[in-house]
Amino acid sequence: MTDATTQDQITGPFRAPHNGFQAAPGSIHNDEVASKLGFKGGTVPGSVHMDQFVPMLLDLYGQAWFETGDISLHFAQATVDKEEVQAVVHPGPQRARLQMFNRAGQQVCVGTASAHAPDSGSEITRRMAEQTPADPKALRIYADIRVGDTTADIPMKVSRESYDASLGRITERVAIYDEKGVLSPAHIIRLAHMSRPFVLAKSIQPYVGLFGALEVRQLAGPLLADRDYVGRTTMRKITESPRTENVWYDVDIADPESGKDVASVTFMIRAMKPSSPLWAEK
DSSP: OOSEEOSSOEEEEEEOOOOTTTTOTTSTTSHHHHHHTTOSSSBOOHHHHHGGGHHHHHHHHOTTHHHHOEEEEEESSOOBTTOOEEEEEEOOSSOEEEEEEETTOOEEEEEEEESSSOOTTOHHHHHHHHSOOOOGGGOSTTTTOOTTOEEEEEEEOOOHHHHHHHHTTOSSOOHHHHHHOBOOHHHHHHHHGGGHHHHTTTSOSSOOEEEEEEEEEESSOOOBTTOOEEEEEEEEEEEEOSSEEEEEEEEEEEOTTTOOEEEEEEEEEEEEGGGSGGGOOO
16 A cells, blocks of 8 residues: 655555564563663564565565565664554666655665565665674674574474464555465564574573664565475674674575575674673673
8 A cells, every 4th residue: 555656756654563572571672671772662673664565565566576576674773662654665677765764754774675586786785795894803792603604404484373363463464465374574584583593592692682684585485374494594794883793694495395495584683782791891
């Protein structure tokens, strides 16, 4: 659904995404935890914002987007439960440019989308290439993680029961989610995120992490609820800022019967330095 369409952009309606993880202890989505780290409150997962762009991407690319399309977002600031945001898509010949704003006009995220994954000019690809690798001696939370680390044979599945339960909270509900169990981008992130305990097993706990950037590449979709998949991961880059340590890694998702990759996801996860005792002031 769109509010307005011009030659230069498609503008969606304001929506109020739900933070379904406010009760999670020790999580950035928890009001108390997030407030201590300087946020307005428990944050809405960045993956939730992906779903708000889907109706406009279907207008551009049709349902084939669920088979071979991609979406890539970098998050400029976090939002809180029911904070209204608006998605804007700027069509282009190779890729669309994506933006999201809150009611105050502040930018929540920027990104790209295209009909054919992978896109060598995607938002996350460009930003990752621009980042300076962290000096390993400067890392504390991710001190034992190395670029090139891999894992494999990770079972992944989103049950139809849990998917159906979540559809009542989804920001933009598309008919084929209900009719065919096609996974929304946020739920492909959920599927791929099942790898996190494996890929970040060597990170030093405790700390609070949040999504800094996300990319979904559908290679032979659509991906479906109640379908078994198997994942493998590759650590791509490790960076840092004054407040965060950041890991960038890929999760490749395959059909276990054919071995064929059906999708790939890139995560950039920020570990908040103030949340870790390793960064506590002495």
